[in-house]
Amino acid sequence: MKASHAATSLAVVALAGSALAQLAPLEHPSGVYFGAWLDSRPGFDSPQAFNKRVGHNAAFFQLAYDFPLNFNTPPPVEILDYTQTDALLYVTIYPKKDGITNMTGNQALQQFTDADVAELVKQLVGFVVRGRKVFVRLFPEMNGSWNPWGQRPVAYTTQWRRIVNAVRSSPALPADRKDWIAFVWAPSAAVTRGGGYPFSGGDNTPFTPNTGTLTSRTAANATEFAALDTNKDGNFNEQDDPYSPYYPGNEYVDWVGSSIYYYGNTWPWEKNELPVPTSFVEQLTGTPPNARSINFYDVYASRNNKPMMLVETNAAFHEYLLQGRAAVDPGPGELAIKQAFWKQYMTSPSFLSTYNKIKAICLFEFQKDEETTHRDFQITNDSIILAAFKKDFEVQDVYSKYIFGNCSAAAGAQLVNCTADAGPSSQPTTTDDNAAVGSDGKKAGGGSTSAGVSTSVSAVFMGVLSVAAAGLWAWL
Numbered sequence: 436m437k438a439s440h441a442a443t444s445l446a447v448v449a450l451a452g453s454a455l456a457q458l459a460p461l462e463h464p465s466g467v468y469f470g471a472w473l474d475s476r477p478g479f480d481s482p483q484a485f486n487k488r489v490g491h492n493a494a495f496f497q498l499a500y501d502f503p504l505n506f507n508t509p510p511p512v513e514i515l516d517y518t519q520t521d522a523l524l525y526v527t528i529y530p531k532k533d534g535i536t537n538m539t540g541n542q543a544l545q546q547f548t549d550a551d552v553a554e555l556v557k558q559l560v561g562f563v564v565r566g567r568k569v570f571v572r573l574f575p576e577m578n579g580s581w582n583p584w585g586q587r588p589v590a591y592t593t594q595w596r597r598i599v600n601a602v603r604s605s606p607a608l609p610a611d612r613k614d615w616i617a618f619v620w621a622p623s624a625a626v627t628r629g630g631g632y633p634f635s636g637g638d639n640t641p642f643t644p645n646t647g648t649l650t651s652r653t654a655a656n657a658t659e660f661a662a663l664d665t666n667k668d669g670n671f672n673e674q675d676d677p678y679s680p681y682y683p684g685n686e687y688v689d690w691v692g693s694s695i696y697y698y699g700n701t702w703p704w705e706k707n708e709l710p711v712p713t714s715f716v717e718q719l720t721g722t723p724p725n726a727r728s729i730n731f732y733d734v735y736a737s738r739n740n741k742p743m744m745l746v747e748t749n750a751a752f753h754e755y756l757l758q759g760r761a762a763v764d765p766g767p768g769e770l771a772i773k774q775a776f777w778k779q780y781m782t783s784p785s786f787l788s789t790y791n792k793i794k795a796i797c798l799f800e801f802q803k804d805e806e807t808t809h810r811d812f813q814i815t816n817d818s819i820i821l822a823a824f825k826k827d828f829e830v831q832d833v834y835s836k837y838i839f840g841n842c843s844a845a846a847g848a849q850l851v852n853c854t855a856d857a858g859p860s861s862q863p864t865t866t867d868d869n870a871a872v873g874s875d876g877k878k879a880g881g882g883s884t885s886a887g888v889s890t891s892v893s894a895v896f897m898g899v900l901s902v903a904a905a906g907l908w909a910w911l
């Protein structure tokens with residue numbers, strides 16, 4: 436017994452050691468970061484307002500920027516500071532050049548000069564130096580034909596490695612914060628139930644014209660074509676692998692990610708209907724009815740042992756047709772549709788346990804015109820929907836699997852008014868934004884999105900952190 440006990444202990448120690456050693460940068464050993472991408476234009480929404488109305492501190496917030504278009508206007512990371520939490524910054528970088536709106540093909544990715552890259556590195560490292568851990572999603576949805584940088588796998592992977600190398604080798608990156616930046620590789624999810632790779636007809640594929648059969652004869656760039664035609668049959672079509680040409684390699688990727696939405700069960704997605712019960716998992720794993728299916732989760736997260744982020748996610752409710760503005764029939768209703776989707780993954784304990792490489796979920800909290808309809812993706816704006824989400828989310832078995840922003844400030848940070856996450860028992864009554872739904876079932880109004888000092892009634896004062904270099908935290 437003794438010997439076998441000792442052996443077991445050793446095995447456990449070895450396992451724990453190797454499990455720890457295998458954690459990717461910013462990967463939490465056990466939990467899923469709960470985060471959001473907000474419409475943070477002034478007057479709309481803010482991280483502070485989000486935390487207040489949801490009653491939980493998001494563990495990260497996403498901000499997008501154009502590179503090298505907006506060099507002089509980096510994303511307003513100070514809006515994370517106003518939350519007074521240690522929330523991670525998640526930046527998405529789109530390759531766009533000032534003044535060039537008709538940029539096509541390889542131009543989008545090959546425009547970067549060494550000076551551009553150096554400036555990008557300076558900015559990303561700067562976020563770390565001032566106290567934020569940073570997820571970087573470079574040039575997302577790179578397999579879509581709708582993006583100028585789309586479907587150029589050779590140029591894409593070349594620029595990806597160039598930027599990752601430049602950031603990792605930057606002398607300005609503090610030695611003890613080398614693992615504070617994680618690169619998130621995130622193609623668009625395999626679309627099942629209508630629509631799908633290679634999306635011929637998009638404005639930006641390297642083909643002329645981009646319709647009908649995409650062959651080497653119509654390819655504008657032979658090198659890119661050869662990389663896209665993974666089965667080497669001379670055609671670029673749904674038989675080709677939609678992901679592997681774009682993968683920069685394990686050593687250059689810290690996290691993998693995918694945008695997974697629910698738009699409807701059949702294209703062109705103009706109908707409000709309940710998602711089929713397998714809607715989420717079908718997209719994650721490429722299971723039928725998509726004939727050419729690649730199991731993204733299995734191939735890129737499990738087998739490569741990479742944590743996975745749901746880089747943008749939520750279900751769409753179609754409000755009206757863009758043409759003519761006719762209202763779309765609400766069908767089973769906005770709440771029923773959105774809830775049926777989040778219950779498939781975000782608030783499903785069995786899903787979260789089964790797909791445990793998913794370590795971060797980013798809510799897409801927007802309303803927007805897309806394709807032919809005006810779509811509302813938000814689940815935290817309308818108070819009825821938010822209350823239903825909180826009820827499902829705050830079940831112990833669900834809530835306990837998530838990681839929230841907290842008060843463990845990094846050196847350089849000054850979280851003097853940080854409040855601990857209020858926890859699952861905080862429900863209604865804690866903030867006015869969570870006003871109870873009237874008995875008539877009417878909306879009590881959207882959550883307040885105006886800026887304001889966020890003070891939760893149940894807030895726990897965590898004490899003042901005295902910091903020598905307090906000034907570093909302020910974005911001046």
Ligand SMILES: *C1O[C@H](CO)[C@@H](O)[C@H](O)[C@H]1NC(C)=O
Binds near residue numbers: 494495523840
């Ligand atoms: C909050 O603190 C804990 C413990 O220090 C840490 O593991 C966790 O990652 C922190 N949360 C965030 C969002 O960083």
Ligand SMILES: *[C@@H]1O[C@H](CO)[C@@H](O)[C@H](O)[C@H]1NC(C)=O
Binds near residue numbers: 801816881884
């Ligand atoms: C919340 O919903 C209301 C009503 O639809 C809308 O006017 C408001 O702009 C939404 N807030 C955000 C941040 O989108």
Ligand SMILES: *[C@@H]1O[C@H](CO)[C@@H](O)[C@H](O)[C@H]1NC(C)=O
Binds near residue numbers: 537538539
């Ligand atoms: C884009 O437009 C500019 C100005 O009209 C033109 O000079 C340039 O050649 C165009 N580029 C492409 C790739 O069409």
Ligand SMILES: *[C@@H]1O[C@H](CO)[C@@H](O)[C@H](O)[C@H]1NC(C)=O
Binds near residue numbers: 541587589591657
């Ligand atoms: C074709 O693509 C390759 C790889 O991205 C690139 O190096 C080359 O410059 C491209 N050729 C043209 C004409 O754009």
Ligand SMILES: *[C@@H]1O[C@H](CO)[C@@H](O)[C@H](O)[C@H]1NC(C)=O
Binds near residue numbers: 851852888
């Ligand atoms: C902390 O809260 C107090 C009281 O609300 C406020 O006066 C002070 O400005 C806050 N400090 C910071 C850094 O937000």
